[in-house]
Structure formats: structure tokens, C-alpha cells
Amino acid sequence: MRRIAAAIALLLAATPAAAQQDYSKVEIKVERVAPGVAVLFGAGGNIGVSYGEDGNVIIDDQFAPLAPKIIAAVKSLHPDPIKFLINTHWHGDHTGGNVAFGEAGAIIVAHDNVRRRLSADTFFKTMNEQIKATPKAGLPVVTFAKGVTIHLNGDDLQVTHVDNAHTDGDSLVYWSSANVLHMGDTFFFKATYPFIDRESGGSIDGMIAAAKTGLGIVKPGGKVIPGHGPVATREDLQAYHDMLADIRAKVAAGIRAGRTKAQVIASRPTAAYEGKVASNGFITPDRFVEGTYDELKPKLAGKARR
Template sequence: MTAGWIRTALLALLALPAAAQDFSKVEIRTTKLGDTTYLMEGAGGNLGLSIGEDAVFLIDDQFAPLSERITAAIAKLTSKPVRFVLNTHWHVDHTGGNENFGKAGAVLIAHENVRKRMSSEQFIEFVQSRQAPFPKAALPVVTFAQSVTFHLNGDEMRVMHVPRAHTDGDAIVHLVKSDVIHMGDIYWNGLYPFIDTSSGGTVDGVIAGCDQALAIAGDATRIIPGHGPGLSNKAELKAYRDMLATVAARVKKLVAEGRKVDEIKAAKVSAEYDEKWGKAFIKPDRFAEMLTLDILKGR
């Protein structure tokens, strides 16, 4: 996903409804990762896809206006319909196509907190954005508390909940045989992440989620981030995790000293990382502010 589309997608998530966005120029790009596994990129979260003798299994589904394009891209690979859609969390850039795919017959799956949040109005305080309840047809019909495993297409797809990370309903998906891990929005490749504290997210949870993925990843594991360039690896995830841990530790120290939000922003706590991670939607000052507010909430 390009920087421009990252900005568009996040504005749609955090400020404007999908209907107000122009998706007419979005192309769905598909990259084959293995015999049954694919990466799909468009506008919104990066998608994972497994196609085999058993079923078509889709990880996230971006925005509703893109459902036909996603379906058309899949149709180039198989004549089978999408049977399962797994949401990595509740945000509309990952669940916007749920209603369309659900009505077409797909089984919608997510952590139990995803269904709870999609069933009621949500307010994202950091950007002053309100999300109306999703229609019933968009809600996950299968939910899990800790983990669930799918044995499909000759693969083992382990779905693991990560508490209080990007939100309180995040899931990591490990496609064991394919050696692919889909991180959802726990991992933003080359970007400072948005952590939705209004939805129960915390920087400590994001770091823990990275550690969980790093523990099961090998040097050759392909890692799909929620946003940013769609294909990453263990070394890049480790660098992202270490950046978060370093900046969060600095913010915690300043909060413990009684520093205010403006003082922490002025301290340039992420200075050495800004050139690499701070040029997209979450700029350095907003990143410092977001971490400070998160840490203050947890005191």
C-alpha cells in the first residue's frame, strides 16, 4: 500500500465514512506466497488469502466498496466462493466488506470483543470519530475467546488473540505450513502505529503481540502487516518492536517524572526513528501524544 493510500484509508477509518471516499482508482494487487497462500493489497488493511481443495479463507476484507474488486481478484485464482472471512479486529478498513461477503455466504469469524464493538456505537477519542453500529449481516457469527485453529487446504491456521494491543479484539493468524503470519494492525510496516486506546488498545499490548509473533517466526517467515508495505519479515518486525519499546520506555519515564503531554512532545522522544517511521499518518508529535495518553490511562 502506498503512502497516499495509507493516508486515504486511515482518514476513512478515523474521520469519514467509506461512502464518502473515492475508491474508483483502487487496484487489488495479489502476490503469491506459496502453494495455497496469497497477499492482497488495495486500500485498507492488507489481506491474507488461502485457497485450496477445502475452501477459500480470507483474512480481513477492507472497505465495502472494494468487495467486488476483491471478489474479482480471487476469481482469477479460483472458481470457488469465499467460505470464511476472519477479521483481525473491528475497524472498518478491515471489516467493511463483512456485510457483502456474509450475504454472499461466507462465515464471518472474529474475537468476541470484535462482535461486541461492531454491535454498538464506538467513539475513537484520539481523532474524535464516531462509528455507528454495523448492520447485523456484517457481524461475526463465530467468535472465540483465546484461540481457534482451522485445518484447511493442507495447512494449519492458528488464530491467536492478543489482549489490549491495537484494540481489545486483535488476532494474529499463523499459517503454519505456509510459514506466513498475518499480524493485523498490531504491526504497521515502516509507520508509527495508531493504537486505539478507546477500543482497549495499549502500547504494551502491541509490544507483547510482536513478541508473540517473533517467538513463532523463523528467519524465512513471511509476515503480513496490517498497514504499510504488505510483505515483511522477522528482522523488520523485531526492529519495529524495539522502536516501540524504546520510545514507550522514554515516555513512561517522563510521565513518572510528572511531565505533561506538551512537554513530552517537546522532548522529541522518537527523534532517531522519525525519518523511517514518522512520515505517514501518525507524525512524531501525535505518536508521542498517543503514547502519553495511553500510559496516563494505565496509571
């Protein structure tokens, strides 16, 4: 715990913006999803947990100041230390605790592109934010191109990379025996329309493909942990896939018909999903349509009706 506290202090000293946020009021809530499987809700992306006699594994880690609370929540499930940390992608609300957990001895695992992005200073235009490179202790030490499997606690955690979805380094994590799938931020459930980080290689087509991949992995009756929002079912993931495909098709049809961005937004491609997805979330319906239009317009250039 002393090592974690020192790592947190170092990280906050380097990031004044983070120090301005009050994490003292954040409560880490624990929900058991299946035997040996849980999800932690706090501030940032949902944390998956594999716990048991072989050691604990967490999937994502939210923000550095929350590390002691996250450790306490994991200990409420099983007293052993955290052995592995899997990052589903590089964003700070999923990797902010990397330094703290790496300093404490957790082995960090992620896609090759996660290490590449965490290793470099980045100006994130979408957030108008300068992001400093992650210190060595917080970088993944085990990386992969396509996938990797971790065999612990009587289950196989199958980690699968999906191309250019939310980012260019997304991974899905599946407990094959428990039939639980963590989708990371390739799946936003109820809380907001999905955020697609096109600066980091994300795309609407990749998001649709990632949902389809997830549907091919999780079996009927299984549980799905989204990056943000409550635990879902396979049927919820199917509905999410269908929503993305429907909105994309409507935006593409508008572009082919020669409509402007404003006209496509005004046509309300998201109307069928009112009440099913929060309209006041981080990504509003209009913002999601706008981003989809901006992405598809160059791809469909020359195909619009003249």
C-alpha cells in the same frame, strides 16, 4: 454477485460518508507470499488470502464498495468461492466488506469482542465519527476467546487473540506450514507509527506484547503481513518490537523525571527511527509520543521524581 451488489447498495445508503469516497479508482494488487498464501493491497487494511482446493479464506475485507474487486482478485488465485472470512479486529477499514461477504455465504470468524463492538452503535471520538451497528449479515457467526484453528488447503491457520493491543479484540493469524503470519493492526510497517485505539481497549504495553507473541509464533525465515505497509520479515517485526519498547521506555523515563508532555515530545523519543517510519503518516512521531504519554502518565502517577 447480485447479492453482493445489493448488500453494498444497502450499506452505502446507510452510510453517506462512505458513498462520498471514490473507490472506483482503487486497484487491488495481488502479491503471492508462499504456496497457497497471498496478500491483497487496496484501500484499508491488508487482506491475507489462503487459497486452494478446499476453498478460499480471506483475512479482513477493507471497504464494502471494493468487494467485487476483492472477489476478482481472489478468483485470480483460485476460482472457488470465499468460504471463511477472518476479522483481525473491528475497525471499518478491515470489516467494511463484512455484510457483502456474509450475504454471499462466507462464514465470518473473529474474537468475541469484535462481534460485541460491531453489534452496537459507537461514537468514535478519535475520528469524531458516529458508527452504526453492523447488520446481522456482517457479524461474526463463529467467535472465540483465546483462539481457533482452521484446517484448509494443506495448512493450519492458527488464530491467536492478543490482549489489549491495537484494540481489545485483536487476532494474529499464522499459516503453520507456510510460515506466514498476519499481524493485523498490531503491526504497522513503514507506512506510519502505530495507531493504538485506546477507546477500544488498546495500549502500548499490549502492542509490545503482541509483537513479542508474534515473534514467538513465526519461525526464522518466515514472512509477516502487517495491517498496513509492505510484507515484512521476522527481523522487521523484531525491529518494530524493539522500537516500541524503546520509545515507551523513553517516554516513561521522562514522566518519572517530572517532565511535561511538551518537554517529552521536544526530547524526540522517536529520533532514532527517522527515515525508517514515515513521519507524515496517519500517526506522526509527535502524535505517537503524545498518545503514549497520555496513557502512561496515570499509570506512573506518584512515581515521578519530586
